[in-house]
Amino acid sequence: MDLIQVYTDQCSLCGLCIDVCPSYDTVDVIPSLCDYISEGGQTEEKKPLEYDIRLCYTCNVCTVACPEDLGIRKLIAASREKKTKIRGLSKEQMLVDPFSDNNIYKKVGEWESPVEFKNEGRKSKVVYFPGCAASCMNKVVGKSTVRALNAAGVDYSVMSGIEYCCGSVSAGAGNTAPLEKLGQRNIDEINSRGSEILITTCPGCYRAFKMLYPQKFENIQFEVLQTAEYFARLLDEGKLNFKREMSEYTKSNAKLRIYYQDPCHLTRALGVYEDPRKVLSAVPGVELVNPTPEGSICCGFGGGVRTSFPQKSIDQAGSVHEYAKSLGSDIIITNCGGCMKNIIEGGYMSGKENESNAGLPVYDLAEFISIACGSAPTERDDLKLIYLSNKSLCDCLAHYDFKPYEELAAEYDPDLK
Ligand code: SF4
Ligand code: SF4
Structure with a gap:
């Protein structure tokens, strides 16, 4: 069913979503966004946006609070998509585009080298995909994950750096081109390593491989796990041995x-x-x-x-x-x-x-x-x-x-x- 029709039929404007939202304080945002999305379709802005849609953290707290599983975020996402289609990509959206020279991870990489992982590009049962963030920006995450894998004796290889961007953060910002371009290539690379399991730390990478890639690409021959899920499995298999109190x-x-x-x-x-x-x-x-x-x-x-x-x-x-x-x-x-x-x-x-x-x-x-x-x-x-x-x-x-x-x-x- 059309998104606006769903809100027309199911949203009672009860305001439970607003009670928990850290960004908006009036339920009027809902009819206002519905009008913005529906009037003029995807090609024309018949009314200016009354509320600043950049304020949404995409935290989903509103959706969880809604008795109809609606909340505000779904309308924010549709509004952002429409705005991007009509006005084009903003400078902020280009920051996480791996093909842009203005990419923030590339910028940090110019000052301080990305993590050099030892096990790059070889066949392995498990592949670790740290993503741009854990390779270039918050390197503690990437370095610590391989330490934990080493401690558990896992046979793994790594696909790291901006060249292996998943495209998900860029897609979340309304720019789907990197995801379209890189998704099948990432899948093919993991398949070529004969890997059975892909581990990601970044929730964005996890969402890409777990939810977005299966909707768009083919031949995913491996299981996708977030680090925590993989650690839980290692624990069940008796391979996570804690040595410190x-x-x-x-x-x-x-x-x-x-x-x-x-x-x-x-x-x-x-x-x-x-x-x-x-x-x-x-x-x-x-x-x-x-x-x-x-x-x-x-x-x-x-x-x-x-x-x-x-x-x-x-x-x-x-x-x-x-x-x-x-x-x-x-x-x-x-x-x-x-x-x-x-x-x-x-x-x-x-x-x-x-x-x-x-x-x-x-x-x-x-x-x-x-x-x-x-x-x-x-x-x-x-x-x-x-x-x-x-x-x-x-x-x-x-x-x-x-x-x-x-x-x-x-x-x-x-x-x-
Ligand atoms: S989206 Fe859900 S929680 Fe928010 S006003 Fe509508 S019905 Fe209530
Ligand atoms: S997802 Fe956006 S609209 Fe929903 S609670 Fe979070 S900040 Fe508010």
């Missing part, structure tokens, strides 16, 4: 209290929330403060909000720390390179404004698991991560004027060296 990371030697931050695109959109909790709960000396995703909040990174509204995005990330602290957590663990970066940034910013509000330590799931399995902690520099990611946005977008980290420039700015 993680309570040693607390001052009192009481159990380490973990807040697991559900990445919106993994939990609400793709239903992966039990396996990360199962794996974390098996680590000696820990206690999960949120055993279910109920009440989980968006980190503020998604939907392009981080680029268009940086302060709003960072404030939202700060609220993850507040929520985790209210549950008595010692640390936050997440399962997405983008969420991790934003939450680190939110904690840094809160502490800068008021020292007593400084954030909790933030870990990636694979990083934590690899440490628990006895690997040396992955080398990381959180301030460099947030500095370079902001600098890449400043360099790629002339109008990006969010420059709050001048205190870090002397140490990290590659242009000053």
Whole structure:
């Protein structure tokens, strides 16, 4: 059925979606977006948009809250698609296009080399696909995942870097060309390695291989698993051997209290929330403060909000720390390179404004698991991560004027060296 007809028939304008939405505060947004989408079809804007559709984090909180499984996001997606068709790609949309010179990952790669994985391009039972984010931007995720795989004795190879972009983030921003161009090539490469399992860390890559590729491409001869799902399988097979008692990371030697931050695109959109909790709960000396995703909040990174509204995005990330602290957590663990970066940034910013509000330590799931399995902690520099990611946005977008980290420039700015 036509999307607008579905809303006409099923949406009672009850406002439950608005009650939980971090971006919109009136149910009027629903009829307004319906009008925008329907009037003039896909080729003409008969009415200007009344609400700023760039404010949506694509977190899906509204869809989960809706008794009819509707929410606002579906209308936002259709509105963004229409706007892109009529007005063309914006500079922000080009930032994640792997064929654009203005790609933010390429920009960071000019200053600091992407991760050099050892097991590239060979036949293997398992293929790890770190994606652009874990290869070039938040490298802790890529490095930690292979450490965990090594600790479990897995036979794997890696497909890394921008040359193996999945195209999903670009498609989410309304630019489907990279996905169309790269999807079948990625599938063929994995098949040619004779691989049975593909593992992704990034929820965007996972969505591409799990949901989008099967709708568009053929001959997927392998199973697609997110890192947490694969770790859970390794645990069941007795291959994930924890060697560290993680309570040693607390001052009192009481159990380490973990807040697991559900990445919106993994939990609400793709239903992966039990396996990360199962794996974390098996680590000696820990206690999960949120055993279910109920009440989980968006980190503020998604939907392009981080680029268009940086302060709003960072404030939202700060609220993850507040929520985790209210549950008595010692640390936050997440399962997405983008969420991790934003939450680190939110904690840094809160502490800068008021020292007593400084954030909790933030870990990636694979990083934590690899440490628990006895690997040396992955080398990381959180301030460099947030500095370079902001600098890449400043360099790629002339109008990006969010420059709050001048205190870090002397140490990290590659242009000053
Ligand atoms: S989309 Fe769903 S939750 Fe929102 S107003 Fe309509 S029926 Fe209510
Ligand atoms: S996806 Fe999230 S930010 Fe977007 S409309 Fe729904 S609740 Fe609001």
